[in-house]
Amino acid sequence: MSDPAPDVEVAEAVHRTAEDIGSMEIRGAATIAAAAAEALGAQADASDADSPAAFRAELRAAARILYDTRPTAVSLPNALRYVFRDVDGRTVEDLRESVHTSVAEFCDRLDTAQSDLGRMGANRLRDGDTVMTHCHSTDVLACVETAVEQGKSLSAYVKETRPRNQGHITAEALSEMGVDVTLIVDSAARRYLNDVDHVLVGADSIAADGSVINKIGTSGLAVNARDRGTPIVCAAQTIKLHPETLTGHTVDIEMRAEEEVVDEETAADIGDPTVLNPAFDVTPPRYVDAIVTERGQYPPESIVTLMRELFGESTSDPWAEP
Numbered sequence: 326m327s328d329p330a331p332d333v334e335v336a337e338a339v340h341r342t343a344e345d346i347g348s349m350e351i352r353g354a355a356t357i358a359a360a361a362a363e364a365l366g367a368q369a370d371a372s373d374a375d376s377p378a379a380f381r382a383e384l385r386a387a388a389r390i391l392y393d394t395r396p397t398a399v400s401l402p403n404a405l406r407y408v409f410r411d412v413d414g415r416t417v418e419d420l421r422e423s424v425h426t427s428v429a430e431f432c433d434r435l436d437t438a439q440s441d442l443g444r445m446g447a448n449r450l451r452d453g454d455t456v457m458t459h460c461h462s463t464d465v466l467a468c469v470e471t472a473v474e475q476g477k478s479l480s481a482y483v484k485e486t487r488p489r490n491q492g493h494i495t496a497e498a499l500s501e502m503g504v505d506v507t508l509i510v511d512s513a514a515r516r517y518l519n520d521v522d523h524v525l526v527g528a529d530s531i532a533a534d535g536s537v538i539n540k541i542g543t544s545g546l547a548v549n550a551r552d553r554g555t556p557i558v559c560a561a562q563t564i565k566l567h568p569e570t571l572t573g574h575t576v577d578i579e580m581r582a583e584e585e586v587v588d589e590e591t592a593a594d595i596g597d598p599t600v601l602n603p604a605f606d607v608t609p610p611r612y613v614d615a616i617v618t619e620r621g622q623y624p625p626e627s628i629v630t631l632m633r634e635l636f637g638e639s640t641s642d643p644w645a646e647p
């Protein structure tokens with residue numbers, strides 16, 4: 326995507342947020358969405374545009390910088406679309422205010438969606454159950470937290486999730502909730518699946534056919550879970566539904582730096598192999614038992630009906646030049 330026109334001012338806060346999303350200082354699909362929306366609010370605040378057209382051009386340029394950070398989690402473009410949808414006004418002041426209203430409404434809806442989803446997901450969990458987690462998903466944690474608040478006692482096998490070990494964040498969060506946590510290396514998952522009542526994963530994007538795009542390793546886990554007969558549930562707010570897949574687009578899988586897998590010195594010691602580091606993979610719908618959203622629980626194959634209802638058949642790209 327092209328750089329914004331050189332005369333368009335983009336706030337420092339937007340560049341900082343974009344860098345933090347790119348480096349995964351800010352990560353997790355829902356967290357990225359909130360940060361991107363808030364960065365548009367910061368852009369509106371920082372703007373000294375002298376006309377509504379100039380204000381809109383700046384906002385578009387900011388959105389483009391945010392959009393370009395990570396390609397897989399659709400919550401990011403969906404957040405940008407949401408904020409732009411309600412930006413309206415005849416003066417710069419009106420526009421600024423409408424950005425703030427829209428950002429606040431978006432962030433409120435994210436919070437509400439996550440707690441509604443948490444209640445749905447908690448209904449699946451029974452007192453004494455054991456779950457297995459992959460990576461770190463705030464939507465998954467919302468389900469477990471609600472179940473714990475309902476008085477259910479839970480145990481968890483937490484996969485460490487190489488290469489970035491986000492499982493450590495999950496382990497800490499679950500321990501703080503009072504869940505009995507066992508940390509395992511990723512390749513030990515199959516060994517313990519017989520002891521597990523539910524595999525719980527999040528999503529970065531969900532395609533119209535019900536495929537779940539989530540942290541690398543999810544698809545292998547799902548195939549193993551199916552083989553063992555362990556139900557696998559994806560907890561994903563509707564902001565993770567990828568509307569462009571309705572019209573045949575595919576979801577880009579982000580490739581990240583080799584250094585996340587092996588440092589330069591070690592790579593040199595082992596003969597400098599080619600290193601591939603895909604951040605996500607695609608789990609076909611036949612390996613997923615249910616997708617839990619704030620709008621209820623869906624068999625993956627029927628998520629398309631919800632996607633149509635919420636997004637229609639076409640999407641806008643507010644970060645693109647008009």
Ligand code: RI2
Binds near residue numbers: 356459461462526539
């Ligand atoms: P929540 C994460 O991606 C994981 O893949 C996780 O399952 C997903 O986002 C959803 O996270 P990354 O940003 O929105 O760590 O449920 O690459 O928090």
